[in-house]
Amino acid sequence: MFRFLRLLIPLILILVAVLWYLYRTHMTATLMIMQVSEQQSIQLASQTVDAVFSVLHGDALYLAENSSLQQWLDTGDSISRSHLNADFLAFTQSRKLYDQVRFLDEHGQEVVRVNLNEEQSEVVTEGELQTENDRYYVENTLALNERDVFMSSFDLNIERGTIEHPIKPTIRLSTPVFDNKGQRRGLIVLNYRGQRLLNHLRVIADKSPGSLWLLNKKGYWLLGPHPNMEWGFMYPDRQEMRFDHEYGETIWLAMLNGPQISHWLDEKGLFTYARITPTTSKLASKEPENFVGNEQWIVVTYIPPSNINASTIGHVRNLINAFVVLAPLLALLSGIITYHDIRRRQAEADARSSEARYRGLLESAPDGIVIADEDGHITMANVQAEKWFGYTQNELIGQPIEKLIPERFRATHPCHRKNYLANPVARPMGAGLELHGRRSDGSEFPVEISLSPLETNQGLLVTSIIRDITARKQAEKTQEQTKLRYEKLVNNLPVGVYRNKPNKEGKFLEVNQAMADIFEAESIEQLLAHPFSESYCNPVDRKTFIDTVICHGHIHDHEVLLKTLQGREFYASLTAVMKKDITGEIYFDGILQDISERREGKRKIEQLNENLHTRSMKLEAINQELEAFSYSVSHDLRAPLRAIDGFSRTLLNEYADRLDGKGQDRLSRIRAAAQRMANLIDDLLKLSRVTRTELKWKSVDLTQLASEVLEELRQDEPERMVQFSVQPGMIAHGDAHLLRIVMDNLLSNAWKFTNRHSDSEARIEVGFNLDDNLTYFVRDNGAGFDMAYADKLFGAFQRLHDNSEFSGTGIGLATVQRIIHKHGGHIWANSAVNQGAVFYFTLNEREIANE
Structure with missing residues (x-):
């Protein structure tokens, strides 16, 4: 029992740790996905604010430079005034963005005022016009330079000292008016219906996983979690309804003083925020320093802890189920140490694989995105597009889309744009054509582009999703080059290479040039049309060949008698392997060699070997005779030589005194010659042994x-x-x-x-x-x-x-x-x-x- 528990407890602990690790990994990935989604909502909200204030800025300057207004400033007559009233009335009725459109003279007296009530515009009579010289925006606006626009705070409209109901969120924009002589003559005042901006943000919030809020710089909700919490600075009983009171001062200070766009995660939930300053709108900054005001907002998206937990509850349930299943199995198999080790290692490998998949998903780069208006001017480009084309966003915004197109296609591109706008549907661009983008340095790169229309208040926008396919094109080129090299290699091989099916005719599917040469075909096409089954001199050989390949999956150096297309017979060596295509149909890949010369050479070699064997037998007989001779030399010749040498030595030693000097010399020479003869015999025997030695x-x-x-x-x-x-x-x-x-x-x-x-x-x-x-x-x-x-x-x-x-x-x-x-x-x-x-x-x- 102790050994069982000693094995089981660590396994259970490891299982819990692994499941906890998987849970934390999944939780981290979920939070990162939520952060990316919420940041996209924040960016879309910021772009919406930018677009709105671009329109407001343009409208204010348009009215200040209106020709009817300039004519009235020059003449001051009633006809000009009536034209001015008509223009202001038409503008207010067509735009329907403003509760009031007014022109005040340099003393703050209303000259023209058009009210929009219940979607109907009306010109206020002269008797009802008021003097506004005590209002702060009059003094502030008259102090501005030409084409400067003053923006008030975003608050609720007040009538006769009380908040108007139903509430009317209002932003006042005003700009000074100058006559043709450059004299300051008054100001244009627009009361923008702020509810339209809030409605745009609510649309974005509906598509976001979390809530989307708009705060002013003091932390009051302009668009909040509940209508009763909005506009707290306008109501005495709501003064404490601020973001920092609800969610803490720490996160509020981080929003005010931290990065412009960031995230905050604590026990209260996930906050994603961005500080925006309408007076420095990117879209409104075409003319620098022409927006005056100190309004600053914070766009916030919020996902509560309950939503975060709900996104992971399914994964937690799966992990619990896994524990319920695995724990008994570990208890059952704890005695099998080897198997337990394999299971543990496999679990760790699965955990690492899961983590790698999550990381790969989160770290994948997006495609380039470029958005253009109906006139073909770029309104937005993402970072990937900037990277690919080599432009900054400021260099692209407002430029024609043709800036990103090679010069040779620019002349015809407006016509293509016009055709697309006539039927704006989501589709790939230039189907069947090779498209290229043009970088800032003039170089080009291949792309794939998908187009999709986007209806906005400013008109139709076209979103282009651009993918750089340089690597794919290079891979295709490399693949084509590899294919050409392979075909060249196969065609240059000295042996025939083929592919055919083992059916009745057995026609070739593919062959190289060597196959055509071997079969004496006029072309590869002629050989492909010829049934291979007719090339067998004996049909039984073909059946044997096919049965062997199908049975064993391959065959090597199978010799068979074939005939060419011209009828010449030759011996061939066939090597083949069996393969199947995606439909399961069998085909053979193989090589074929003409071995007629090799067989003839083999026959000659066999004949030579036979002759060699005969000669070897003769040499063996000679060697036996040589060995007999060596034995004879060794025994029969040595004995006489030893006798000559011995008797000579005896004569020299015992009878030297009976021989004169000449006789002794002759005897010494006889003995020396006998010794040299013995040495010569020894060397001959050595030479003979060397010849025979293996x-x-x-x-x-x-x-x-x-x-x-x-x-x-x-x-x-x-x-x-x-x-x-x-x-x-x-x-x-x-x-x-x-x-x-x-x-x-x-x-x-x-x-x-x-x-x-x-x-x-x-x-x-x-x-x-x-x-x-x-x-x-x-x-x-x-x-x-x-x-x-x-x-x-x-x-x-x-x-x-x-x-x-x-x-x-x-x-x-x-x-x-x-x-x-x-x-x-x-x-x-x-x-x-x-x-x-x-x-x-x-x-x-x-x-x-x-x-």
Whole structure:
């Protein structure tokens, strides 16, 4: 039980931790998505405010510069006044944005006033016109420069000292009026119906996950969570209904003094806010410093904790269900430690994968978005569009959309815009055409564009969603190049490459040029039209081939007799694999080789092998005879030689006093000749054994062999002080015993032929070089030889020096050559008389790899 609990409790704790981690990851992702959505609502609300004040600003300046007003200022007659009244009346009736439109003279006296009551405009009679010289906006406006616009606070309209009901949220805008001589003659005053702006914001709020509020700079709601909480600064009993009283002073100070656009998350919910100043509206700032006022608003979206929790309750339920299911399983399987470890690791991998998916979703970049009006002028561009086209938003706003189009298409683009506006529906732009965008530096890049119309109070706007497809185009180009390289590679292959179906006719689906050449077709098309089944000389061969591929999934080097389109028969080697297309239909991919020449070569090789076998049998018989001869030489010839040598030695030792000097000399020569004959027989036997010896390949340290041979030579003649140089690291591949014989012969010759030098001058060097191939050498500075006789150097019984000068049998170098040739190498020499000699040899060391 203790072991069970010791295993189970950590598993349960780990499970709880993993589920908690998944919950926190999901919660974080949900909050980030909410923040992005709420920020979009804030930005849309800010753009709405900008658009409204752009219109208000334009209307105020339009009325101040109205031609009827200027005419009345010049003449002052009744006709001009009636024209002025008519223009103001028509303007008010058509716009329906203003409760009052007034013109006051420089003393604050109303000259013209048009009221909009119940959507009907009327001109106030002269008797009802009032003097407004004590109102703050009159004095403030008359102090402004030409084309400056004064904006009042956003509050409720007051009639006769009380708030008008139903309430009328109002913003007053006024601008000074100057006559043609530049004299200040009065001011235009517009009472804007603020309820229209609030209604726009309510529409945005309806599409937002949270509530959308509008606050003034003191924290009072202009658009709030409930009508009873709005306009608190206008009602004495609502003075405490401020944002900071409801949600805390900390967040309120952050909204006032923190970043212009930001988020705030605490136990009261998620707040997203943006400070906006109508008098510095981006859309109204075409003429700098022409809006006067200190009004500042804060747009806030709010998602309560209940909504946040509701968005995750489904995930929490799933996690609880997972715990209910997994906990008993862990208890049941806790004794299986290995399986438990696999489950735990898999759970961790799933958690990491889930986190990666959430992160990838949140970090994906949006496409470029450009919005233009009916005239084709850009009204908005997002950051991605700025990045792709290389313009700032200020450089794009108000510019024609053709600014982003390559010059060669600009002339025809207005016509395309006109056609789209005639039927504005959401659709891709330029279907079937390749579209390009033009950057600020003049460079172009491929794009895909989707168009969608957007109806607004300012008219129809067209939203263009732009996607940079440079990478995709490059990938398509790379894919096409790869395809061309593949086709070129396949067509250049010396073997036939094909694809066909194992149906009745078996026509080829694809072939390369080599296939057409093999089948003697005039073109690839001719071969594709030819049934492959007719190319089999024996139909049974085709059935066998198809059955084998279908049974095993592949076949390799299947030989079959085929015929070309011209009727010529040839042997082919077929290799194929079975594949299936998306419909499940079987087809074969394979290669085909014309092996007629190979089969003929194989036949000739078999014939040669048969001849070689016959010759080998003959050589084996010769070798047996040679072995018999060697045995005869070893036993039959040695006995007479030993008798001659023995009896000669006895005569010299026992009967020397009976022989004169000449007789003793003759007898000594007989004995010396017998000994040389014995040595010659020994060397012949060595040469014979070398010829018959089978190589035993392994790594051989030639440095060590050379050093051992030289040391033995020094011990035989310790009085000689020959200089030795053996290069380290000479590791060869071959037969160690035979290579020792090579070193014995070459170094013994070098030792022998340096005998004429003084000990301090005699030198023997063993080494190798890597110029082209690995070449070993033995160099001495001895007697040397004449290169004119180099062709006799490695012949048996061939000697280039008299025996009286240097002893020897003439068999040693022949033996060395046989050994080197058995190793697949070569041996040669370079020398000059009295200038030493160098013997070079190579070994076919690749043989060791084959072994």
